[in-house]
Amino acid sequence: MTVRWLLARGGFLLVLGGFLFYAVFPFYYALISSLESGSGLFEPSVLPRSATIGNYAAVFGEQPFARSILNSFMVAVGTVAATLFLAALAAYALGRIRFRGRRGVLFTVLTISMFPQVAVLSGMFELIRALGLYDTLPSLMLSYLILTLPFSIWVLTAFMRELPDEIEEAAILDGASRLTVLTRILAPLIAPALVTTGLLALIIAWNEFLFALTFTLSAEARTVPVAIALISGSTQHELPWGIIMAASVIVTVPLLIIVLLFQGRIVSGLTAGAIKG
Amino acid sequence: MSSVALVEIAKSFGRQPALVGIDLEIADGEFMVVVGPSGCGKSTLLRIVAGLAQPDRGDVVIGGERVTHWPPARRGVAMVFQSYALYPHMTAFDNMSFGLEQARASRAEIDRKVRWAADILRISHLLERKPRELSGGERQRVAIGRAITREPGVFLLDEPLSNLDAGLRGHMRAELIELHRRLKVTTIHVTHDQVEAMTLADRIAVMREGRIEQVGPPLSLYRRPVNRFVGSFIGAPQMNFIAVELRGYADGVLVVGLPGGAELRMPIEPEHRFAPAASVEAGLEIGVRPEHLIASNGGKADLAGRIRLVEHLGSATLLHVRCPGIEADVRIQLPGIVSWQAGQEIAIEVPAAQCTIFAAGVAIAHGG
Ligand SMILES: Nc1ncnc2c1ncn2[C@@H]1O[C@H](COP(=O)(O)OP(=O)(O)O)[C@@H](O)[C@H]1O
Numbered sequence A: 001m002t003v004r005w006l007l008a009r010g011g012f013l014l015v016l017g018g019f020l021f022y023a024v025f026p027f028y029y030a031l032i033s034s035l036e037s038g039s040g041l042f043e044p045s046v047l048p049r050s051a052t053i054g055n056y057a058a059v060f061g062e063q064p065f066a067r068s069i070l071n072s073f074m075v076a077v078g079t080v081a082a083t084l085f086l087a088a089l090a091a092y093a094l095g096r097i098r099f100r101g102r103r104g105v106l107f108t109v110l111t112i113s114m115f116p117q118v119a120v121l122s123g124m125f126e127l128i129r130a131l132g133l134y135d136t137l138p139s140l141m142l143s144y145l146i147l148t149l150p151f152s153i154w155v156l157t158a159f160m161r162e163l164p165d166e167i168e169e170a171a172i173l174d175g176a177s178r179l180t181v182l183t184r185i186l187a188p189l190i191a192p193a194l195v196t197t198g199l200l201a202l203i204i205a206w207n208e209f210l211f212a213l214t215f216t217l218s219a220e221a222r223t224v225p226v227a228i229a230l231i232s233g234s235t236q237h238e239l240p241w242g243i244i245m246a247a248s249v250i251v252t253v254p255l256l257i258i259v260l261l262f263q264g265r266i267v268s269g270l271t272a273g274a275i276k277g
Numbered sequence B: 001m002s003s004v005a006l007v008e009i010a011k012s013f014g015r016q017p018a019l020v021g022i023d024l025e026i027a028d029g030e031f032m033v034v035v036g037p038s039g040c041g042k043s044t045l046l047r048i049v050a051g052l053a054q055p056d057r058g059d060v061v062i063g064g065e066r067v068t069h070w071p072p073a074r075r076g077v078a079m080v081f082q083s084y085a086l087y088p089h090m091t092a093f094d095n096m097s098f099g100l101e102q103a104r105a106s107r108a109e110i111d112r113k114v115r116w117a118a119d120i121l122r123i124s125h126l127l128e129r130k131p132r133e134l135s136g137g138e139r140q141r142v143a144i145g146r147a148i149t150r151e152p153g154v155f156l157l158d159e160p161l162s163n164l165d166a167g168l169r170g171h172m173r174a175e176l177i178e179l180h181r182r183l184k185v186t187t188i189h190v191t192h193d194q195v196e197a198m199t200l201a202d203r204i205a206v207m208r209e210g211r212i213e214q215v216g217p218p219l220s221l222y223r224r225p226v227n228r229f230v231g232s233f234i235g236a237p238q239m240n241f242i243a244v245e246l247r248g249y250a251d252g253v254l255v256v257g258l259p260g261g262a263e264l265r266m267p268i269e270p271e272h273r274f275a276p277a278a279s280v281e282a283g284l285e286i287g288v289r290p291e292h293l294i295a296s297n298g299g300k301a302d303l304a305g306r307i308r309l310v311e312h313l314g315s316a317t318l319l320h321v322r323c324p325g326i327e328a329d330v331r332i333q334l335p336g337i338v339s340w341q342a343g344q345e346i347a348i349e350v351p352a353a354q355c356t357i358f359a360a361g362v363a364i365a366h367g368g
């Protein structure tokens, strides 16, 4: 309890406070702005002066925003399901079965995640057109796998590797097939990692903009990020910030709730593996 | 229930040989203990029997069927792993029922068999617990329970007691014997602990560096080890080895001289009789167990020396004796508590009837 201790403590809190401000303030500001009306928007303040839900009503009134939310939801869920299924299968092979070229495959997977999205855009577009998926939700699920699979496979492979061989061998002696070993024994043991990668995939799929803009055209297939970008004012020179902010809040809140719900599992996912079953 | 035969099994990892031509037959219902130091290939052998590893050469025969290339589950074997390898996310009940479930047993049958095994192992009250809520001994029982619920023809145990503390280990040894008496399942039990081997086995196979050195009933290995390695590995405290010199060899009887000058006469085993005395002389040693040496009170004194250390074990006393001309201390185990003290001079009688003579590490004569 010396001066040094106080300084260290104070410094730590200061850094923490700064970081918190940096992370949370934009969202707070969006929340405030979404509750303002008219010209109030352009006079910055920390506390809202008026609180109207006019902007929120406008979000749903001026376009099929509910439809966009539903689309985003379906795309996100589909992407997460496909990601976890494929990544778990791949991780089982890459993490637990010895075969020639295993490292090569792992590094190829890593390389894929290094391409910028624009670089694959035109090729992906051709693929989606060829498959007849243009302007449909599956086109987005398919393209998002490029973004979600590489890190999911890497994380799950690392976790699979940590599991002791003998547990798997015990299951094989018990007469379990490979698929049963994966679903009944290994997957439950890496559940925290599945939750963590699933959440990251969910966030990516929910927020993705470029693919969604390119591969969909109609309002029926539009997802939330695109819908927000397309919100326009009554004249060309007016940006309806209030409505955009309201829309942003609407789509951020469910994500926040989900992440907070799974928070405990995420933390254990990031630190597990050190503990032996 | 099945017999097991291993025929010329060989296995290498890369260039490193792990098993070199293993031949072993285990009768139906027999309790075979494979014993040997760490790294000699015991686990590899067990995994080959289970089908978790493939031998490079040789065959595994179970119940008369050549099963070398069969998948593990079809072989009718169950294994208890050294780490137990319980499924951490399942209750004890689910751990034990998983195999039956895979075999598509009915709900009622699963329930009956799990409760039967739990009853035998006295873990009925633990069935709803997860492995992390169980003590080491309890996990051990669940692991054994998981193996017996499937009523395997062959039961494989990989150092099942090595993770338990000494008291529990003694207790579980007795339970394993009881379990085997009750179920009569062919068992291969692997351990590095020779006490475990002596107390459990119908027959013991002693392994070293991927080879089987000797197979036989515990007491026959104790009395008549075929070589120095088996002699030193089986029995505690360890056998004494004393270098001796050849004094004479006639009519199949060998006469050797101890460092103090005393002589021992022993008949050579028939299969070693052809060995000419000259080659026999290479590294001639006698092996004699500490419990067979006699502290001589004015009687015959084959060795003499000064007591360096006295170890009181309660039921016995172990004397470490420094004898001139002998490199290592000679150890004598005397029954009960004795009055000998460090620093005292002691004369030792070496009964020829309890000695083994080794030439270049191979036993050529047994007193007993
Ligand atoms: N999967 C493996 N890869 C490479 N070497 C192995 C493997 N398993 C065992 N070995 C080697 O084979 C030898 C025998 O091992 P093991 O059968 O586990 O011995 P034990 O069970 O008697 O201690 C050891 O030298 C060990 O290093």
Ligand SMILES: [Mg+2]
Binding pocket: B042, B043, B044, B158, B159
């Ligand atoms: Mg081993």
